[in-house]
Amino acid sequence: MKNTIGSRLSLNDFIDQISQGNAIVLAQAITLAESKLDEDRILAEQLIETLLPRTGNSIRVGITGVPGVGKSTFIEAFGKYLTSLSKKIAILTIDPSSAKTKGSILGDKTRMEELSRDPLAFIRPSAAGLALGGVADHTREAILLCEAAGYEIIIIETVGVGQSETAVRKMVDFFLLLMLGGAGDELQGIKKGIMEMADAMVITKADGDNIKRANQACSDFQYAFHLFSESESKWQPTVITSSALEKRGINETWKLVLQYVEHTKSNGYFDAQREQQNLIWFRDTIQQLLIQQLSTSDKIKLKVDNLEKQIMNKTILPSRAAKEIVTDFLTS
Ligand SMILES: Nc1nc2c(ncn2[C@@H]2O[C@H](COP(=O)(O)OP(=O)(O)OP(=O)(O)O)[C@@H](O)[C@H]2O)c(=O)[nH]1
Numbered sequence: 001m002k003n004t005i006g007s008r009l010s011l012n013d014f015i016d017q018i019s020q021g022n023a024i025v026l027a028q029a030i031t032l033a034e035s036k037l038d039e040d041r042i043l044a045e046q047l048i049e050t051l052l053p054r055t056g057n058s059i060r061v062g063i064t065g066v067p068g069v070g071k072s073t074f075i076e077a078f079g080k081y082l083t084s085l086s087k088k089i090a091i092l093t094i095d096p097s098s099a100k101t102k103g104s105i106l107g108d109k110t111r112m113e114e115l116s117r118d119p120l121a122f123i124r125p126s127a128a129g130l131a132l133g134g135v136a137d138h139t140r141e142a143i144l145l146c147e148a149a150g151y152e153i154i155i156i157e158t159v160g161v162g163q164s165e166t167a168v169r170k171m172v173d174f175f176l177l178l179m180l181g182g183a184g185d186e187l188q189g190i191k192k193g194i195m196e197m198a199d200a201m202v203i204t205k206a207d208g209d210n211i212k213r214a215n216q217a218c219s220d221f222q223y224a225f226h227l228f229s230e231s232e233s234k235w236q237p238t239v240i241t242s243s244a245l246e247k248r249g250i251n252e253t254w255k256l257v258l259q260y261v262e263h264t265k266s267n268g269y270f271d272a273q274r275e276q277q278n279l280i281w282f283r284d285t286i287q288q289l290l291i292q293q294l295s296t297s298d299k300i301k302l303k304v305d306n307l308e309k310q311i312m313n314k315t316i317l318p319s320r321a322a323k324e325i326v327t328d329f330l331t332s
């Protein structure tokens with residue numbers, strides 16, 4: 001089969017190499033899954049489907065926080081701690097702004113310099129320039145590929161702005177929100193909704209002059225979490241302080257993750273959430289594909305333009321216009 005990246009590798013080669021934990025082939029497979037060429041994507045899907053029995057054995061951790069909160073520095077310290085425990089870790093980043101500011105991904109690379117040289121760590125920024133839905137899709141596939149390659153902890157980093165954290169929440173077991181002490185939650189653009197998605201919060205940069213502010217924020221946010229109604233997981237979100245520079249709060253974070261996994265595995269939530277997330281992946285993809293199909297047909301595009309004009313002129317009800325488009329699409 002002809003394809004851009006894997007032309008030297010057959011499906012069986014990919015399967016063998018990934019199963020043996022070959023990181024270079026793993027990176028190629030992720031590129032294949034991100035490819036815009038149909039033949040690449042078909043090969044990637046065959047590959048991931050064949051590897052499915054080898055997937056699912058990791059702990060998937062999402063990490064979010066506003067730009068500059070210290071995500072990359074924290075992940076470097078956290079990652080180094082995990083590899084010191086001989087854990088194989090993969091770090092995937094989703095940055096919806098990366099298409100515009102490529103610098104942030106380059107910045108991340110240099111900030112995780114130590115980790116990027118660590119043979120137990122695999123770091124992969126998401127492909128820039130894709131729609132968020134697309135990025136989320138590819139990240140899910142990348143998670144599965146990393147698991148098949150034997151990575152035990154998968155960390156998904158995303159910038160805490162826009163919809164990306166909602167997308168990440170739908171693909172991880174444990175969701176960690178990083179927050180600055182003393183900046184005020186409004187200042188950090190953190191909405192209650194994001195806090196409700198979090199299983200834990202880490203107050204970053206708790207060192208030097210910041211310690212007092214960080215401790216105050218820690219108790220304030222812990223109190224705020226207590227006011228939320230009990231979540232489906234029956235897990236009480238915990239807030240801790242950390243200094244990635246001084247390597248404090250790092251092993252505590254890992255302990256929290258392990259406690260959460262134990263708690264949710266014993267009450268059945270861990271598996272239930274994963275099943276639910278697979279269904280969400282299925283349903284979200286149906287929606288995306290339909291929208292994609294709608295926007296590629298010239299005939300439909302023309303009709304959409306016409307109906308939009310009528311909506312502006314208030315001569316048609318928007319909901320009726322939408323139904324007309326869908327009916328047209330289904331009968332064409
Ligand atoms: N004092 C102190 N500074 C820190 C700590 N962690 C990160 N910083 C600094 O905060 C700045 C931002 O850190 P990053 O790790 O790049 O933050 P980020 O959230 O990844 O930023 P974006 O990728 O731009 O969203 C850098 O100048 C870091 O040196 C910490 O534990 N203590």
Ligand SMILES: [Mg+2]
Pocket residue numbers: 071072073108
């Ligand atoms: Mg960063």
